[in-house]
Amino acid sequence: MTTLTAAQALSSTSGTSGPAALTGRSEYEAALRRLREASQAYYGDGDSAMDDASYDRLRLALLAWETEHPAEVAPGSPTALVADGAAPAGDVAHTTRLLSLDNVFDAEGLVAWGASVERRLGRAPAGGFTVEPKIDGAAVAARYRGGRLVRIVTRGDGSQGEDISHVIGQIDGLPERLAGEATVEVRGEVAFTQEQFEVANAVRVAHGAPVFANPRNGTAGTLRAKDRPYRLRMTFWAYGAVELEGVPFLPAGATQAEALAAVAAAGVRTTAAAGAGLHIVDDLAGAQQAVDAMAAMRAELPVGIDGVVIKLSDTAEQEAIGSGTRFPYWAIAVKLPAVERQTVLEDVVWEVGRTGVLAPTAVLAPVEIDGSTVTRATLHNPADIRRRDLHIGDTVTVYKAGDIIPRVQAAVALLRPAGAKPVPLPEACPRCGGEINTAQERWRCAKGTSCALPALIEYAAGREMLDIDGLGKTYVAALVDSGDVTDVADLFTLTLEQLTAASGSSRRAAKLAEQIEAAKARPLSRVFCALGVLGTGRSMSRRIARHFVTMEAIRRADAAEMQDVEGIGPEKAPVIVEQVAALAPVIDKLIAAGVTLHEPETSATASAGGPLDGKVVVVTGKMAGPLEGFGRTEMNALIEKAGGRAGSGVSARTSVLVCAPSASGKPSSKAVKAAELGVEVLTPEAFAELVADYLP
Numbered sequence: 076m077t078t079l080t081a082a083q084a085l086s087s088t089s090g091t092s093g094p095a096a097l098t099g100r101s102e103y104e105a106a107l108r109r110l111r112e113a114s115q116a117y118y119g120d121g122d123s124a125m126d127d128a129s130y131d132r133l134r135l136a137l138l139a140w141e142t143e144h145p146a147e148v149a150p151g152s153p154t155a156l157v158a159d160g161a162a163p164a165g166d167v168a169h170t171t172r173l174l175s176l177d178n179v180f181d182a183e184g185l186v187a188w189g190a191s192v193e194r195r196l197g198r199a200p201a202g203g204f205t206v207e208p209k210i211d212g213a214a215v216a217a218r219y220r221g222g223r224l225v226r227i228v229t230r231g232d233g234s235q236g237e238d239i240s241h242v243i244g245q246i247d248g249l250p251e252r253l254a255g256e257a258t259v260e261v262r263g264e265v266a267f268t269q270e271q272f273e274v275a276n277a278v279r280v281a282h283g284a285p286v287f288a289n290p291r292n293g294t295a296g297t298l299r300a301k302d303r304p305y306r307l308r309m310t311f312w313a314y315g316a317v318e319l320e321g322v323p324f325l326p327a328g329a330t331q332a333e334a335l336a337a338v339a340a341a342g343v344r345t346t347a348a349a350g351a352g353l354h355i356v357d358d359l360a361g362a363q364q365a366v367d368a369m370a371a372m373r374a375e376l377p378v379g380i381d382g383v384v385i386k387l388s389d390t391a392e393q394e395a396i397g398s399g400t401r402f403p404y405w406a407i408a409v410k411l412p413a414v415e416r417q418t419v420l421e422d423v424v425w426e427v428g429r430t431g432v433l434a435p436t437a438v439l440a441p442v443e444i445d446g447s448t449v450t451r452a453t454l455h456n457p458a459d460i461r462r463r464d465l466h467i468g469d470t471v472t473v474y475k476a477g478d479i480i481p482r483v484q485a486a487v488a489l490l491r492p493a494g495a496k497p498v499p500l501p502e503a504c505p506r507c508g509g510e511i512n513t514a515q516e517r518w519r520c521a522k523g524t525s526c527a528l529p530a531l532i533e534y535a536a537g538r539e540m541l542d543i544d545g546l547g548k549t550y551v552a553a554l555v556d557s558g559d560v561t562d563v564a565d566l567f568t569l570t571l572e573q574l575t576a577a578s579g580s581s582r583r584a585a586k587l588a589e590q591i592e593a594a595k596a597r598p599l600s601r602v603f604c605a606l607g608v609l610g611t612g613r614s615m616s617r618r619i620a621r622h623f624v625t626m627e628a629i630r631r632a633d634a635a636e637m638q639d640v641e642g643i644g645p646e647k648a649p650v651i652v653e654q655v656a657a658l659a660p661v662i663d664k665l666i667a668a669g670v671t672l673h674e675p676e677t678s679a680t681a682s683a684g685g686p687l688d689g690k691v692v693v694v695t696g697k698m699a700g701p702l703e704g705f706g707r708t709e710m711n712a713l714i715e716k717a718g719g720r721a722g723s724g725v726s727a728r729t730s731v732l733v734c735a736p737s738a739s740g741k742p743s744s745k746a747v748k749a750a751e752l753g754v755e756v757l758t759p760e761a762f763a764e765l766v767a768d769y770l771p
């Protein structure tokens with residue numbers, strides 16, 4: 076029934092919370108109850124007490140137990156049913172059953188599926204595989220008669236679905252008329268694109284309705300809603316076509332890709348047009364490559380995907396293999412890590428931005444999402460916090476994908492602790508204690524820019540930054556009050572008259588002018604630090620300046636490149652990039668004033684002329700040989716000593732990848748990327764030889 080062993084089931088979702096292996100019948104039954112409860116809530120009003128990752132883990136534990144105790148499987152166990160038997164069935168019979176998909180979570184799982192295919196077919200499949208994105212929405216069947224869209228039906232329990240024809244005309248990619256007169260049922264996924272989701276939530280808010288917890292919940296609710304005073308646009312992507320009323324549609328023997336092409340030619344959007352492409356591959360190694368490629372594109376796609384689907388290309392082979400009660404045996408979904416998890420909102424802190432805007436940040440109980448631990452997430456503004464009805468102590472859904480800054484979507488009302496209080500809003504400016512201007516949705520300090528300015532200028536003039544010795548608190552206050560200094564760059568264009576007015580003496584003014592002139596020659600690390608970019612103190616500014624060498628290079632860096640700087644992770648990188656972009660006018664003024672925006676080579680511990688001079692080195696896997704036991708910190712220090720820079724991800728800028736051959740013989744994803752980009756790959760032993768002079 077399943078291609079998973081118990082051990083695989085429990086190891087494959089590492090990083091997600093949930094039960095460990097079920098140890099006995101009563102645990103099994105308790106887990107069954109929890110699963111049923113969650114799925115009923117999920118397919119009912121969508122407000123489940125479990126996030127998908129935890130739910131999937133619970134399901135896997137159940138499956139693993141059932142696989143090992145086939146005689147004790149509960150009658151009607153949800154694990155064998157489409158939608159776990161919890162979706163409303165409706166009264167429209169499907170033409171042929173509309174099934175779910177079996178899941179695997181990694182390359183090993185895909186190989187195991189390949190073995191099950193060969194076993195069922197009695198030989199290796201000859202027609203190859205088709206690889207499509209797995210759109211994260213709701214499955215529907217759309218029936219066209221004579222080229223006209225006549226009915227849309229939900230998946231339901233797989234045999235019967237609900238008639239949702241009231242949404243005809245609301246779905247992009249599913250036209251009311253086809254290009255020709257075809258009679259056919261197209262099957263596919265309806266979802267909000269990211270853009271449609273933003274619009275949908277804005278419309279909801281305008282109508283006083285709560286925002287959707289996520290695009291998939293929103294889609295399911297919108298498809299079933301009949302009496303809303305507003306309509307929301309969604310999008311359809313077909314992944315198959317079946318014959319309707321005996322009228323032939325596809326040529327005999329059409330492959331999966333040909334079927335999709337025929338659907339597209341008729342005017343319906345298919346999964347091939349979801350931005351991730353459609354790959355036709357000979358074998359599972361090729362399929363795995365396509366999976367990796369789609370996974371890498373995930374954050375940029377116009378619609379959310381939660382996996383990649385691999386199907387036998389040849390329809391005769393599909394038929395030969397057939398289907399189970401829940402899913403076809405000829406297709407498999409490789410699930411991608413969840414981009415949405417539930418965690419607890421512990422606090423909300425307020426920071427005052429450069430322009431005086433009060434920005435709330437959610438402090439969260441640490442949770443792993445999409446490969447990194449998230450502890451903070453953005454919130455928009457007070458009105459938005461109230462709209463989402465967030466309370467301190469709420470369990471909230473948090474969304475993060477790729478480089479996107481994590482954001483809080485919604486509270487799970489079901490899990491609100493008794494006595495929880497709505498998130499408190501500030502009554503005074505958290506920085507200067509002054510009045511708050513609440514006229515707009517984004518609250519600001521009534522002092523605006525000047526709330527932050529005196530502190531920022533004093534900081535910039537400090538010893539470790541621009542080192543303008545005579546510029547103390549009183550003069551700074553005078554310069555800010557007179558409006559002569561509106562940002563750090565203005566310091567460099569002050570006239571003697573302005574300085575005299577501020578300091579009260581032409582002699583002091585001349586001295587200040589001299590110091591300001593000298594400050595123009597400070598190295599980039601200090602000037603950058605003086606800009607006061609959040610999260611970049613002195614040592615971080617030094618690392619950034621050494622890494623990029625010029626201000627131009629810092630400005631050009633995207634979030635991925637920013638992460639190459641030691642100590643900057645996926646949470647911080649986009650924030651820094653965004654702030655640097657916002658500082659563009661100030662940086663332009665610095666350039667115009669002739670300030671040094673360059674980092675001299677001398678400051679680094681790096682030895683010029685070392686074997687890694689100018690090279691970016693990425694390290695992965697366990698070190699061996701002379702480097703045995705070297706952790707990340709030791710390796711980074713070694714690389715810097717030998718003149719190189721340590722990077723975190725393999726990119727076109729990487730010069731060398733140090734990589735131990737994996738125990739399983741399967742290359743790591745970094746090694747694959749390096750091979751694709753033509754980056755030099757060295758074993759730890761070869762690398763140790765290269766930097767032998769620098770080994771401790």
Ligand SMILES: NC(=O)c1ccc[n+]([C@@H]2O[C@H](COP(=O)([O-])OP(=O)(O)OC[C@H]3O[C@@H](n4cnc5c(N)ncnc54)[C@H](O)[C@@H]3O)[C@@H](O)[C@H]2O)c1
Pocket residue numbers: 113114117118123124125126127128130131157158159174175176178207208209210211212213214215230263264314346384408
């Ligand atoms: N949080 C909860 O309490 C809770 C409860 C129940 C279910 N769930 C979640 O719902 C999901 C299970 O739902 P499911 O049965 O729809 O399975 P699924 O979402 O894992 O996959 C099956 C579906 O994928 C869709 N699909 C998208 N792209 C496709 C493509 N290119 N080709 C073929 N099919 C494609 C089809 O609609 C198909 O029915 C799980 O992710 C689970 O976590 C969560």
Ligand SMILES: [Zn+2]
Pocket residue numbers: 427504505506507508509520521522526527
């Ligand atoms: Zn203030």
